Amino acid sequence: MEQTGIFKGRVEVRYNYGRFGWTRGGGKTWHGGIDIVGLDDTTIYMPFYMGKKITGTVVNARIVLNKSNRTWEWGWYVCVKLDKNQTPDTVNYLYFCHCASLLVKQGQKVSSGDALAVMGNSGNAADANPPYKHCHLETRATATGTGVDPTKYAGVPNTVGVYGNAAESGGTSAAPGAAAGATIIDVSKHQGDIDWAKVPYMAMVRIGYRGYGSGALCKDEKFDANLAGAKGNGKLLGFYFFSQAVTEAEARAEAEFCAKLAPSGYPLFFDSEWGHTTKTGTHDGRADSLSKAQRTACAKAFCERAAELGFTPGVYTFTSFTTTNIDYAGLCATWPGWLADVRANYDKALPRYIHQYAKSAKGGVAGIATETDLNKIIKELPKMDKPAAQTKQTISLDPVTLPNAAAMEFYLLAKKYGLDNDKYYHAKYAD
Structure with missing residues (x-):
């Protein structure tokens, strides 16, 4: 994922009053920096200057709350003094303000791409209306001087909008998004060993499954490797679990099983399909005889529990299964849908955030030797804030x-x- 100014991936200048200049109070109040929101990553990085690598020293990394100090409104902040003669402008100091936490210490040498802090809304930003997490980036000629135009360091114009692109290259934070139109894949033990550094797409990773015969809750044999590989290479979009729950209590237990293995803050889909198909074409999985109402109730219970545990829940199935086996459209009134249908003229009336449209040829996806499901993002998935790790x-x-x-x-x-x-x-x- 490429760095866009001070964040990796997409960034946003959300409000007019967050722009640099006389942008507040009807043009009567000065704002010395630019407020930037990291949409795909909350880590704040040392920026480049118009693509050129720059270096400096951290001269302040602290929290200031005393209102008699001119920097009190910044809460947690980092100030970097640039090394001399690197840029043609007057800027010598970079301020990264309103942080949730700091990742550097005073006296530390830093260069473009180094992690400095985590986006937050400490200080005055906590009183914003509406409150929102962002980084106030300010550039100055002197440590106590007035802010000067920061856009060459911000990597974005001084205009409200969303900038950068993380659609195909992934992200490193919890719940990084994939934009509408992006291709994604889903992976499990069936894809074998994956070279994640070569994979070009973001991925849904299977956490596990309930045995269609035994009913045992099982972790996918490649889950640990896929979680580490996808997350470490910025390709992790979310998770799914193959359900064979026959009661609502079992469905809730499946969501709790997922929460013990996977980080929250990501999408988590309830995978509902036939458990087992015999050679004669009949279905004899433990959940295959459920009524439409029973299976829908299980999906609802899973999604509700997943949401309580900090995931963005959703439902995966295939078009023909929705007819008599699950109220997919009804569930999608509340949660995102992921629908498989490889036909050219598929039913577009059914709602979906993700459409599974084909399988690649063997080795058709770089880094993966097997066939791989190909999906298209129809609508960007919603995000949920990651809660505390405990569940009670x-x-x-x-x-x-x-x-x-x-x-x-x-x-x-x-x-x-x-x-x-x-x-x-x-x-x-x-x-």
Whole structure:
């Protein structure tokens, strides 16, 4: 994934008041930098100067909250003093502000592409309306001077918009997106050993499956290798699990099984299809005799539990299966759909975020020796913030303490409406 200014992948200048210059208060208030949102990666990197590598020294890496200090509004921030005679402009200092955390220390030498901090909204940014995570990039001639045009370092114009492209090259943060029109693949043990450095597409990785006969929950034999390879090479888009749940409780257990193995913050699809087809064409998998209503209820239970665990849930199946075996369209009213149909004239009325349209030839995808499913992103997948790693929590509304299920329901509702933990209620996680 290419670096776009201070982030890798796509970036956004979201609001007019986030631009550099007299952009606030109806043109009466000065904004000395440019506010940039990393859409595919939250790590802030040392930028290039119009493609040229530059170097410098970290002269400040700290949090400032004292309002008598002129930098108080920046919260966590990094200041880099550039080495001399690298650029033709007057800039000598780069400020990276409103960070959630810092990845460098004072006195450290840095160069273009080095990780500096993590995007946040500390300091004044926490009071923005609406609040949003971003990096305030400011460039100055002197450490205490007025900001000067930062666009040659920002890598974007001083205009509201989305810039950069991560559609085909992946991302390194949780839940990196793939833009509409991008080709993606899905992989499991059936693809064997994959050379992820050569793979040109982002991928859905199978976490595991429930045995169609035994009912045992099993990790995909290549999951660990595929997770490490896809994530390490910026190709991880999300996950899927082959379900053979016959009850809602089993479906919830499948989602919990996934959460123990895979990082949250990514899409997680409930894979619903025939469990086993005999030589005579009959289906005898443990879930194959479920009614449409039963299988739909299992999918719903899986998706609801996956969402509680911090994933963006969805449903995968194929067109003919939707007719009598699962209410795919109904489920897609709430969650993203992923539909397989290799016909040229497939049913376009069925909703979908992802369309599985073909298989490659053996070795048709670089880095993979086998056949591989090919998919097209029809609509960019929604993202969900990654929650804390624990899954149980209690919430105290003095003098009442809610049990786990009610606590989770309250937490999700509070999060939806922006009610802050420890301000309006107290939540703690328990093992």
